Amino acid sequence: MADSKHPDTSLKQPKIETRSRLGGVDIDRPAMQYDYTNFYFGAGEDSFALLDPFDAWWSEAEPEGYYQYESPLQSAPTTRVDVLDKKTGQVRAGLINFASYNYLGLSYREEVKEAIKAAVDVYGGGASGSPILSGTTALHKELSEEVARFKLKEGALIFPTGYSANVGTIAGLMRSGDLIVADQWAHASIVDGMILSKATSRFFRHNNVEDLERKLSGFNGKKLVVVEGVYSMDGDMPPLRDIVAVAKKHGARVMIDEAHSAFVFGDNGRGVVEELDLEEEVDIHLGTFSKSLGGQGGYTAGSLKLINYLRGFSRSRFFSCALAPTVAAGILAALRLAKTEPQLRTRLWDNVRFMKAKLDEDGVPTGVSASQVIPIMVRDDARIFEMGEAIFRAGVFINPVKYPAVPKHKSRFRMSISAAHTHEDLEQGATLIAGVLRDFGVCQ
């Protein structure tokens, strides 16, 4: 029963008040105070219970900023791109591209396009079958052998995506009763592989070797430690030597996902493991073709015994259609260019140094990156989409990243540098971005 001193207790329905801008946060736009996580779980009996609330939220959130994803490109992912502005319906031409993973600029090289065209003439469109049935062509076999030779491993297995490579490798190897310990920022495909394996899963604090040791301690049974070569949101690297030492001490096998580091790190491009001279110490080498090689798919490389075993137990591979032969042909051509043109890596790292120096000079905060992935740390979840729109209209194509993809208030723009960028692209892009961030008070 409400009394006169506490009249609010008689409220039957809560009402969320909206106020005008307070404390720098625009709460006239309450949709922007919510995000995907608020619609992930929901109690109730109906499997569609979340659809109406989500749809109503989305109808307000999309026009207010969430539209900045899935903007269709109208051109190849070169250093300048034409992108459809979903808000206006107009195509914005010649934007400086920092959004694509084309780290070596290989996806649109003439050699790659010619290889793809030649494959079309022989194989047509798709593979039309699982790799263990009719989907393996001579091109697939050639690709897996070439990847194994490149990685200096006995064998390699080709997967239709990087996602399926992680899922199929982890779930193909580990079982209920085993232990998998991964870095807390491990990619979703690693996490999903852990879930599918039904093994006990633990996560250690990012790059914290002491915590890894705690998580491995006291477990009797099969153990696997999973890390990445370069973490895709911060662009930083793991303390791999220490991680390998701790894993070996506890009898754990080590797997590294070099999605963002293969073909760009190391003198020969064999990744962080080559850079740190740990190629033999790491047991499972995983990577993707969609980043530096500009194609699609993933691989797992290692001992022949490992590859033969995974061939029989990686469900994500053999229950999927094989890579399109045209894609395999393009990857093969790109891989050969990555091997024979080390100057691409030299140019990439020169560009990375140049861009970091330029961003530093402009006072743009760039986090802890040690790679070609440079986060531009905005740390303002409420306004990152406004900034993203302003940067887009200023002439730069770059993706905003906010919670839940990164922790709350660690929102950022993720910048991908390519060997194909010119210094002029980089300088102009940095100036445009810094100008917008200055307007928003992110930098001076």
Next chain:
Amino acid sequence: MPVAAGRYVFTTGVSAFFEMPTSDARRILPEHLEPVEVTHQRSILAVTAFHFTESVAGPYVELMFSVIVPPVPGWWRQRQHPKAGFYPFLAATSSDESRLHRNEGFSIPHIADDIDAQFVESAGTLQVSVWSHSGPVVDLTVTQHKWESTTHLLHTFMVDGKRRLKSNVQISGRYTVHENERGRMTLHHHPMTTALTLDEISPYPFREHWLKDGVELFHPLETL
């Protein structure tokens, strides 16, 4: 008659989220509730402490341990979609009156002991220490990010025998939240922590909520 709704004015409130084993969460939760997992096999323990200066039970401090669960989807256009769901499995307060009020009014289990708490703010950091005559319960530190004014709608789930209950909770006030992992918690061996596998609970909050000068409204209990 038990009080069916409550208004609580607070000077300071903190709610920090920690990873906990899903096996603990499932053991604590009634069968109709599922834990929200932050990562595979890791659920969320919310440690909440408030310094209330006005309430139907007078001023008091409260410590509450909850497992985060899915809320009931609400209708967005009427601003009734909740931000989160809590299952408060154990609480403690600093007075008999407040304990009776929260226990009987909202079916939130309490330990019988009075607690005392200290909230010390300095240089953007809040240190909260809670203890009872049995010894220390928790020492918790949270840090600030950007302060703003906000209103949150939350769902709190309780059980009373076989009755499944829910209360809408609206919290308004000055508010800061972040996930910079700058906070820290020590959970002590205490009658309040016996349901938890202490070694398996992260000592670092992955999300730190800190509130000042606000009001918490518990709306009438609904039977689900």
